[in-house]
Amino acid sequence: MAHSAPTHWLAEAFAPLGTTFGERLCISRDGTAVQWSYEGHSAIVELGGADRIVARFVAPPAVDAISGLPLAPVYLRDERGYALTRADCERMVADMVAFFSGTREPRFTFVAAG
Numbered sequence: 001m002a003h004s005a006p007t008h009w010l011a012e013a014f015a016p017l018g019t020t021f022g023e024r025l026c027i028s029r030d031g032t033a034v035q036w037s038y039e040g041h042s043a044i045v046e047l048g049g050a051d052r053i054v055a056r057f058v059a060p061p062a063v064d065a066i067s068g069l070p071l072a073p074v075y076l077r078d079e080r081g082y083a084l085t086r087a088d089c090e091r092m093v094a095d096m097v098a099f100f101s102g103t104r105e106p107r108f109t110f111v112a113a114g
Contacts (some may be wrong), residue, residue, distance in 0.1 A: 010039055013089040028104050038100040045092070054081040057108055064113065075108035077092045077100070 017025055017036065026037045033046045040060030048054035055077065061070035077095045082088035098107060 006053065010085045013086060013093055016093055016097055021100060025100075036045060036096060039107075041100050043096045048081045051084050051090065052081040053084060053088075055095070056111075057095070059104070071113035072114040073110055074114060075104065076111050077108055 021038050024038060028035050034043055035042045042058040044056045048052050055076040059073045061072040063073045082092045
């Protein structure tokens, strides 16, 4: 199933990112992944099927107490991701704003360190 969303609501859904973080917010694309970054924090968004988006939230690296290596903690909001709907895109953007602003647990679940 191909999905197409009206451009106007996508722009409206993502507007809070620009409003909140301005020119300090960076966006890049690598194949099918889009990454928003702000002050060392990233949200990496990829299609998770025909009707879902999966977003991984990556915090700045910290030194692991056991290995002594810098590792970046990775969080998920929901393993199922977000539906390709206006409401879920708005929820994902709200999660990105919260994550970039310093919120972690209990809103997000730690899933890995890389």
